[in-house]
Structure formats: structure tokens, C-alpha cells
């Protein structure tokens with residue numbers, strides 16, 4: 104497959120003028136990002152890297168980080184994790200509070216904010232220094248030590264993160280949060296502030312296309328049965344109330360973030376990341392979704 108040729112076609116056929124959404128502004132620091140940014144990187148192992156545009160520039164990965172923390176929490180808790188968080192698509196916005204009341208504080212899935220905050224609670228509860236351990240985990244699976252938190256983005260989100268703070272308080276009232284609220288949201292805002300490029304994200308997510316092993320070293324990070332669960336959740340819940348649309352258009356498991364990044368994997372073939380900060384009304388990168396639709400259409404291959 105001539106991936107570089109396909110990526111070049113996507114790059115020349117599409118740009119930010121094709122979409123009408125807006126850069127996220129509820130986190131003030133994200134509102135400063137240039138809406139014209141557009142990059143994509145595809146990695147198939149054996150040093151086969153293909154990319155274009157701003158694929159080496161770091162951006163705020165936001166909710167994409169929820170896949171990393173889920174992975175760590177599953178390695179700690181095993182199947183007991185599912186007593187604290189469910190595995191169903193929410194059909195609701197990522198920061199919604201309403202379902203929690205009807206469902207006794209058990210979030211629908213680990214990728215909506217409520218679910219990711221329960222995962223943060225678990226990591227804060229079990230790890231000595233969760234921020235350092237998350238950073239070490241991400242650097243290890245990426246094979247790159249040049250990955251850090253963006254403290255300016257983390258404090259910017261903290262200054263306006265009332266909904267997330269409300270979610271933790273509410274779940275604590277309903278008995279699904281063990282630790283204090285402050286360290287949980289501090290950890291959550293930091294995980295969301297992780298700054299990575301498309302190239303780094305494609306490398307990191309290769310473990311989900313490679314049955315849980317780091318491709319280059321063969322080291323097992325997760326058991327294959329854990330990868331099965333995480334990929335299933337990316338397929339059904341990775342795009343909030345647009346997970347159906349992403350499956351329909353793209354046909355790959357993936358995860359988005361309000362920084363405008365999307366990562367998707369094709370098991371045993373490739374891992375791909377795209378970045379364009381303009382979001383649609385569901386909070387997913389508009390151009391990113393279109394670019395990935397082009398990728399699976401032009402290659403003629405998806406998981407379906």
C-alpha cells in the first residue's frame with residue numbers, strides 16, 4: 104500500500120477552509136491555537152513512517168489521554184474496574200452530568216469525563232506519584248522521552264473546570280469516588296494537558312494495533328484480552344455522541360480530544376494520528392474526521 108501517496112492526496116485535497124466549526128474556547132489556552140494547523144502521521148512499524156503538514160508539532164492531546172489512563176487502571180484493577188464504570192456508549196456530550204443521577208454515579212464509560220475522573224480517582228488512590236508514573240508510561244510506549252505536561256494548559260483548564268469539579272463532587276456524594284476531589288482533578292487536568300505530536304501519538308497507539316506489545320522491543324504492556332476491551336471501547340465510545348458517525352464514516356477504533364487530535368488504529372496494520380484544531384459541535388476535529396474517512400476509503404480497508 105502506498106500510504107505516502109494516499110496521505111499526499113488527503114493533504115492536497117483538504118484544508119481548514121473546508122470546515123466551519125471553531126477551535127475549543129472553554130479552556131482559554133486552547134483558544135489561542137492557530138485554526139489552520141493540519142497534520143497527519145501514519146505508522147506501520149519497521150520504521151515505516153508517513154506524514155504531512157504539522158505532524159511533528161506538539162498539541163494538547165486532551166481526552167486522548169483517557170486511553171492511557173484506562174490502560175494503567177486496567178493493569179491495576181483487572182475486571183473489578185467494571186464495578187466502578189460501565190462500558191456503554193453514552194449518547195450524550197462528553198461533559199454531561201445528567202445520566203449520572205439516573206445511574207447512581209456509575210459513568211456510562213471510561214471515555215466520557217465522568218468515567219475518566221473515576222479512572223483518575225483509581226490512579227490517585229493506587230499510585231505513589233500518578234503524574235510521574237503516567238508520564239513514564241507514555242514515554243515508554245512511545246519510545247520517546249521528549250513528552251511533557253503543558254502546565255499552562257493544565258492551569259488554564261483548572262481555572263474554568265467547574266463542570267469536571269462538579270462531576271467529581273457529585274460522584275463522591277453517590278459513593279463512587281474514594282480520594283479527595285483536589286488531587287483527582289489536578290491529575291485529570293494534567294493528563295489532558297499532555298503535549299504530543301501526531302508522530303508521537305501514532306507511535307504510542309501502536310500497542311493497541313499490536314496486541315499490547317511495544318512493537319520495537321516486544322515488551323508486553325497489556326494482555327491481549329485487555330487490548331480487546333480498550334479497542335472495543337474506542338470503537339463504541341471514543342467519540343462521545345458521535346461514536347456511531349465515526350464508525351460509519353471511518354470504520355476504525357479511535358479516540359478524539361478537544362485539542363483537535365484524533366488517533367485511530369487498524370489492528371495489525373497501522374496506527375494513525377491526525378490534528379486539526381477546528382471542532383464540530385460534538386467536540387471532535389472536523390477536518391480530522393474527514394481526513395480519516397478519506398484514508399479508509401482510499402485504502403479500501405477498515406476493520407469492517
Ligand SMILES: NC(=O)CC[C@H](N)C(=O)O
Nearest residue numbers: 165166197216295360361
Ligand atoms: N473531549 C475532551 O477532550 C475533553 C477534555 C477536557 N480536558 C475536558 O475535561 O473538558
